[in-house]
Amino acid sequence: MSVKLGPNRYGKAETRLVRVVRDGPVHHLKDLNVSTSLSGDMEAAHLTGDNAAVLPTDTQKNTAYALAARHGVGQIEEFALLLARHFVESQPTIHHARVQIEEFAWNRRGPHSFVRDGSEVRTCVVHHDADGRATVVSGLTDLVVLNSAGSEFHGYLVDEYTTLRPTDDRILATSVTARWRHTGTAVSSYGTSYDEVRRSLLEAFADTHSLSLQQTLYAMGERALTACPEICEVRLTLPNRHHFPVDLSPFGLDNDNEVFHVADRPYGLIEGAVLREDAPDAGFAWE
Numbered sequence: 001m002s003v004k005l006g007p008n009r010y011g012k013a014e015t016r017l018v019r020v021v022r023d024g025p026v027h028h029l030k031d032l033n034v035s036t037s038l039s040g041d042m043e044a045a046h047l048t049g050d051n052a053a054v055l056p057t058d059t060q061k062n063t064a065y066a067l068a069a070r071h072g073v074g075q076i077e078e079f080a081l082l083l084a085r086h087f088v089e090s091q092p093t094i095h096h097a098r099v100q101i102e103e104f105a106w107n108r109r110g111p112h113s114f115v116r117d118g119s120e121v122r123t124c125v126v127h128h129d130a131d132g133r134a135t136v137v138s139g140l141t142d143l144v145v146l147n148s149a150g151s152e153f154h155g156y157l158v159d160e161y162t163t164l165r166p167t168d169d170r171i172l173a174t175s176v177t178a179r180w181r182h183t184g185t186a187v188s189s190y191g192t193s194y195d196e197v198r199r200s201l202l203e204a205f206a207d208t209h210s211l212s213l214q215q216t217l218y219a220m221g222e223r224a225l226t227a228c229p230e231i232c233e234v235r236l237t238l239p240n241r242h243h244f245p246v247d248l249s250p251f252g253l254d255n256d257n258e259v260f261h262v263a264d265r266p267y268g269l270i271e272g273a274v275l276r277e278d279a280p281d282a283g284f285a286w287e
């Protein structure tokens with residue numbers, strides 16, 4: 001039997017890194033989860049156990065800490081680009097670096113006191129290769145939203161297995177995962193574009209009179225692309241957090257769409273991409 005090595009990469013996943021900047025008594029916090037993944041001349045490592053081309057995952061973790069100390073941590077996209085470029089440019093055996101960062105937001109309570117409220121997480125995935133090509137995908141996850149009006153679902157296919165009743169007034173709730181691809185890496189401010197995209201997603205969710213979560217997804221992507229000229233593609237993952245009216249008739253009570261059972265699972269999972277007509281090829285951006 002003849003076999004060969006296929007695509008491979010390796011790295012250190014989920015290096016938790018907190019950086020404190022002390023501005024006198026006022027402190028600033030960056031709380032990150034950094035995952036690095038490298039690929040390159042790794043044939044020998046897999047085939048014979050020769051590790052001469054391997055930059056240890058332990059070193060990758062240390063590099064995240066060291067570059068955070070040396071350069072500070074600004075926007076996560078810039079820190080990810082710095083790390084990715086470092087691995088590719090410092091090691092000839094490494095041809096491609098992928099750096100993924102999650103950022104946990106802390107809200108200030110005092111000069112050096114913070115509170116984490118909400119589960120929302122800011123994300124980015126950066127790729128950098130030995131030819132100097134780089135891509136940046138920014139995003140957010142666990143942004144939980146709900147509309148208690150303005151959502152309908154009817155007109156769908158009905159077959160012998162369909163029991164769902166059409167509705168013209170339901171709760172629409174989801175936990176948004178959104179990722180958006182920047183057209184280039186010369187972005188004036190990743191922080192500003194993050195705020196713009198986040199605001200557009202929330203506005204579109206709230207403003208759209210929804211005939212389905214699919215329609216809301218498209219409206220959210222379209223609004224983000226309209227608001228932010230530096231991005232060319234938005235990918236959204238929207239789990240449908242079903243709210244079912246509880247049947248209160250056994251207790252002699254009406255339920256005029258006021259009391260709901262929130263189903264945990266199964267849940268509808270609506271996923272889609274919205275792109276500019278002239279979006280350039282994504283290359284390795286989504287890998």
Ligand SMILES: O=c1[nH]c(=O)c2[nH]c(=O)[nH]c2[nH]1
Pocket residue numbers: 153164211212213214240268
């Ligand atoms: O917005 C929705 N889209 C669906 O495709 C779907 N399917 C379903 O059962 N409920 C819903 N809601």
